[in-house]
Amino acid sequence: MKMKNYFIITLFIAGLLFTADLSAQNRSKSDEGDEELRTTPKLVVGIVVDQMRYDYLTRFYDHFGKDGFKRLVEQGFNCKNNHFNYAPTSTGPGHTSVYTGATPSVHGIIGNNWYDKEADLDVYCAGDDSYSSVGTTSDAGQMSPHRMTVTTVTDELRLHNQMRGKTIAIALKDRGAVLPGGHTANAAYWFHGADEGKWITSTYYMKQLPKWVMDFNTSGKAKSYKKAWNTLKDIKEYKESGTDDNAYEGLFEGETAPTFPHSTTSLLDKTKDFDLIKGTPYGNSLTTDFAIEALKQEGLGKDGITDFLAVSFSSTDYVGHKYGVNSKEVQDTYLRLDEDLARLFKALDKNVGEGEYTLFLSADHAAIQVPAYLRDQKIPAGYVDNASNSKKLSEFLNYTYGTEDIVKNYSNYQLFLDHEIIKNLDLKLADVQANIAQEFLSYAAVDRVYTADQMWNNEYTSGIPYILQNGYNQKRSGDILIVLKPGFISYSNTGSTHGSPQIYDTHTPLLFYGKGIKPGSTVKRTEIPDIAPTIAALLGISFPSGTSGKPIIAVLE
Structure with missing residues (x-):
C-alpha cells in the first residue's frame, strides 16, 4: 500500500514538472515571437545633422572620440x-x-x-499665422506642420499608443523641429535668437511654456555661448581641411580675414544679437543642453510606452554656408559635435538605460564644395549669371509671346507659368513648356531641363529625372524644372550650398x-x-x- 502511494505521488510530481516545463517552453516561444513581432525600446531618438555629407564621417574619423560618431559606427x-x-x-x-x-x-x-x-503668394514650409507665438512677443512662433499632407513616424507611434507616449522635437531652426514632430507632437521647440535668445514654441502645441523651459531660458545658458570660437585641437592637426586663410570663405561682421580665432567685437560685444550663436558650433552645444534637459524634465523613456525625441543640429548648416565644405571651421564644428553627441548618449544611458533606446542619425541634405575652389583645382565648376539669364529670358518671352507676364514666378529652380494667359493666347500649355525649356538649354550653366508635361506623362526609374520626379508635386510644383551643370550653383563666391539633384547634395x-x-x-x-x-x-x-x-x-x- 505504501509502495503504491509512493508510485502515485512520484507520477503526480513528474506530471507537474512536465507541465511546468511545457509552460516555460511556451512562455519562451511566446517571448521569442513577441521579439520577432516588434521591438519595444523605451525611447526612440531621431537625430538629423543639417548639411552633413557622408564623407565627413570618414574624413574626420581619426579625430573623433570613442563615444560619439565612433560609437554609432562601430556598435551600430x-x-x-x-x-x-x-x-x-x-x-x-x-x-x-x-x-x-x-x-x-x-x-x-x-x-x-x-x-x-x-494662393498666388510665396509661402514658408512651417509658417502658419493662424497660430501665435509662445515664449516671445515676436512672430517667430507662428508655426505649424499644416502644409505637410501626410503623417510622420512620430504621429504613427502616438496613434499606436493611444496618444499615451510623448513626442518632443527640438532644433535651432523652427522647421527642423516642427516637421519631425509631426501633427501630434506634445511639443516642438526652436531657438529664437535676435535680442532674446530663448527657446520658444507655438500655440499649435501649448498655451504657455513649461516651467522647465522658462527656467532654462532664464538660466543664462545661451549667453554663455557668446564667446570666442577657437579650434578644439591644435589647428596644425586639422590636415583633413584646407588652409585657414583663403578666398573661399565668408566673414563675421568686423572680420578682415576668415581665420581662427573668431572673436570680433560683433561676435562678443553685441549682447543682444543671439543669432550669432547659430553660426558657431556652440549652437549645437546649446541644442544638446536643451535636449538633455527635455529628456530629464519630460521623463522620456521612463515607462513601458515608447516615447520619441527628435533632435536636429542646425549649426552645421550655418557654418557650411559661410565657410564651405573644405574649411577648418567645418572640421572643428564636427569635432565639437562629436563631443556633444557623446554627452547626449551618456545622458540617454543614464536616464533611459543603455540598450533600452533605439537611435538613428542622418542628414537633411549634403553640400557642394565651393565652386571657386574647385575651379582653382582645374575641376569644372562655376556660378550662374542670373542677370544675364534674366535678360535673355525676358527678350525671348517678348519676342516669342509678346509678353513677359506668361511667367508668374521662379523658385527652387522651377518656373511657374500663367496658365490663364497661355489659354487666352490660344496656346497649348505643353508646347509653351517645351519652348521655354528649349530656351533654357542654351544658357551656359544649365545642364538639362524638364517640363511638368514630362513629369505627368512619364515614369522615370533612375538618374536625374527619377530624382526630379520624386520631388515634383502635381498640385504645388512648377511648369519647368531646371538642372544646373555639376559643380555650378546660384550662390555667392564664398561658402557652400545645396539643393540640387547632384550626388554631392544627395x-x-x-x-x-x-x-x-x-x-x-x-x-x-x-x-x-x-x-x-x-x-x-x-x-x-x-x-x-x-x-x-x-x-x-x-x-x-
Missing part, C-alpha cells in the same frame, strides 16, 4: 551608400522625408519656401544604433524615405500614410 549599423532620391535637397523637404518615409511628390513640402500657385550618412538594431554595414543603396518604415517595422506600428520607402532589411535582421 552604417548605411554607406545612402541618398536623397529627390530634389530640391534642402532643410524643409529633408526633415519631412526622413520622418514621413515619403518624397515631396507625396508629402507636399517642396522647398523651404515656394510659390503657392493657387549622399548623406545613415546610422542606426541601439535596441533591435543589428551591428554591421552595407554598401547597397538606401534612400532617405527608407528610414521611417525601418523604424516603424522595428516598432511594429503602422507606416506613415504616404510611405514610399522600404524597411532596410539588413538593419533589422
